[in-house]
Amino acid sequence: MTTAPYAIHARPTRGRLHQEAESPTRSPWQRDRDRVIHSSGFRRLQYKTQVFINHEGDFFRTRLTHSLEVAQIARSMARNLAVDEDITEAIALAHDLGHTPFGHAGEDALSLAMESWGGFSHNTQALRQVTILERRYLQFDGLNLTWETLEGLAKHNGPVDNPDGWLRDYDAAHPLDLHTFASVEAQLAALADDIAYHGHDLDDGVKSGLLALDDLTSVPIVGTALKEARSLARHLPPRSNPAYGAGETGEPPAEGSVAIPALEQRLRHETVRRVINVLATDVLTQTKRNLLKLDPHSADDVRHADRPMVAFSPKIADANAAIREFLFAKLYRHWKVNRMTHKAKHVVAELFSTLGSSPGLLPDGWRDQALAATDEPARRRVVADYLASMTDRFAMEEHRRLTDLSVPG
Missing domain, CATH: 1.10.3210.10 (Hypothetical protein af1432)
Incomplete structure (x- = not known):
């Protein structure tokens, strides 16, 4: 495939901070x-x-x-x-x-905690x-x-x-x-991030039971995709429709969620697939329009443009914003998610407060870095790096080790 002139090309490249020999087998x-x-x-x-x-x-x-x-x-x-x-x-x-x-x-809690330290x-x-x-x-x-x-x-x-x-x-x-x-x-990569998380958050939201398929009917793009999926299911003969297959069951329920019937499970997947396709197709169409207008001859021409080249069309950008608003209102701020968010922020804030004021409690390696820091902002940055590196599970375990006397340190 011929690479477009506005693509990044391996030659010339601005290289690496530390010089290394090029690989003979990989770009x-x-x-x-x-x-x-x-x-x-x-x-x-x-x-x-x-x-x-x-x-x-x-x-x-x-x-x-x-x-x-x-x-x-x-x-x-x-x-x-x-x-x-x-x-x-x-x-x-x-x-x-x-x-x-x-x-x-976790990011919100750590950002607030680090407000005075950079x-x-x-x-x-x-x-x-x-x-x-x-x-x-x-x-x-x-x-x-x-x-x-x-x-x-x-x-x-x-x-x-x-x-x-x-x-x-x-x-x-x-x-x-x-x-x-x-x-x-x-x-x-940035627009793909938007497309992916809107698609899979809709998927996980319905899977969790916090959203129902009927909640999606008035959401731009999503409601249309759901309507198309339901129409397709209705017009498939039962014998050839795998959603009605003998003995087929839906996904097993996650903890705290509900069992998903087989047909609803397939409708959910079909809907999300269609939403992702609409968003990605629109990005490609609008980006090609933008590139045709700019007519860039190098990656630098793209860098110095007066606006991004990769974008949704105005109509789909509005619809994408509406999907985001729906997810915030109905999923991200659902009372069950709010409870978990509250607990998560508390854990991160308490870890930062404890370790920031007592860096000697940090484990080997991290403790040495914190104690060798030349000033308080640098010390707090080490603590932030340590917290940001944690998985959910490790953060909960570390919080218990630092706050629960019955848990060995």
């Missing part, structure tokens, strides 16, 4: 993707919350399965636009490496993870990813006009051109 972006997949931060995503805390059920998405879904959607769109699939996948797989335990609840955001933390916190190589800290992948992580949501203290300092030492847009590949 720089393939190496970046592989390093992300083999990183400890990526493995820990398996036990980090998407919406539902990890122990609430094995069928719900985690940060790991979310990242895999984002990568699949992003890579498919990259292929359609003739840009580099591998760097698109690398950015998509790495975009959530900085997430705390307990999803956005702040916290999962986007900046992802960059810290791949440049500092991974300790796998003898020659350097971090994964030593290419400039283009680091740029994509830093700017996949757009130019960074007011970087926090750490990102500002990093950019001064290793400039990422924060004032410009990122590449088409990074922009695709």
